[in-house]
Amino acid sequence: MSSRLDSKVIIITGATSGMGKAVAERVATEGATVVLAARGADVGEHFAAEIRSRGGKALFVPTDVTVEDSVAALVRTTVERFGRVDGAxxxxxxxxxxxxxxxxxxxxxxxELDLNLTSVFYGIKHEVPAILASGGGAILNNASNLGVVGMAALAPYVAAKHGIVGLTRAAALENAAHGLRVNALLTGGVDTPAYRSSTGATQQGREMIAGLHPVGRVAQPEEIAAFAAFLLSDEASFVTGAALAVDGGFTTR
Incomplete structure (x- = not known):
């Protein structure tokens, strides 16, 4: 594995399970120092220790992303501990x-909006100054495929995820000339613990959800992590303001 993220300090929220955990593991393997943010202190500390035991660099900071002071403290702690923030x-x-x-x-x-949209606003608000002070970098927001399509019975979630796409584009325009890129991921179904505990927990539910994806299956978290690591790296230096589908063709329908 290359070290294209070597020396970078990257904040990851929702970092102790599913996509967040997979991205943290991937970017740590690629040389980044990862700052893991989540509510569960025991799980978070254990995960950080696990990364360090494999030779990676990780710090866990207990964070409630729906509270602005908590997000501000996360960014502040990162800067105090490592002197910089390069990505999130x-x-x-x-x-x-x-x-x-x-x-x-x-x-x-x-x-629902506090958890899925306002939390991203808090993140961007406090990450941008820290990343600019470090010379630039990248922010990646998880908007899900429901950031560009609708789904019945999920109006607040759909509205929040659409909002993330708009927020991403606005922040990208504001910071493009300053070396800070901001992009959104449009993820389809992913085989995470949350997915398994939802309707996807049943065989019928799994088949129904898989059938919404032209490739006939949902993603593994590691597939999302591989693309996220690229977008957080300097190799994606010409990509900003984009809503990028990693969804097995879901949004092509």
């Missing part, structure tokens, strides 16, 4: 409610 993967999020729009209450709507 804003990945935390999830589906917390499934219902038609007319059946949603305000609390459920706001909670």
């Amino acid at each position: 993967f804003n990945n935390a999020g999830g589906i917390t409610v499934m219902a038609p729009v007319q059946d949603l209450d305000e609390a459920a709507w706001r909670a």
Whole structure:
């Protein structure tokens, strides 16, 4: 494995499971120092220790991405500990409610947007100054394929993910001339613990979800991680403001 991310310091939210964990493992293998952010301290500390035991460089910082002060502290701690921030993967999020729009209450709507969109706003807001002070770098936001298509019963999640695409493009324009790239990932179904605990946990559910992807299956987290590592590296120096599908053809329909 090359060391194309050698000496870079990269923040990853939602870092202790699924795509976040896979990206953290990949970029650490490629030489980056990873700063892992999640709520679960025990799991986070264990994962950081696991990366270090394999020769990688990792720090866990307990973080609630729905609280701005917590996200600000994450970035501040990273700078204090390592002197710089070169990149970030804003990945935390999830589906917390499934219902038609007319059946949603305000609390459920706001909670979903806080987790999936406002959290990314907090991340970008505090990551940008730190990355610019380090000479530039890259921010990658996980928008999911529902950032560009709709799905019934998931209106708050779909709205939030569409918002991430717009936020990504605006931030990319604001920072393109300063050496900071901002992109969004449009991920399809991925075989993560969250996926397995949802409707995908049943054979019928797995077949239904796989069938939404022209390739006939969902992704492995490592497939997402490989592309994310590229986008966080200098090899993707001409890519910014993009919403890039890694979805097995889902959004081509």
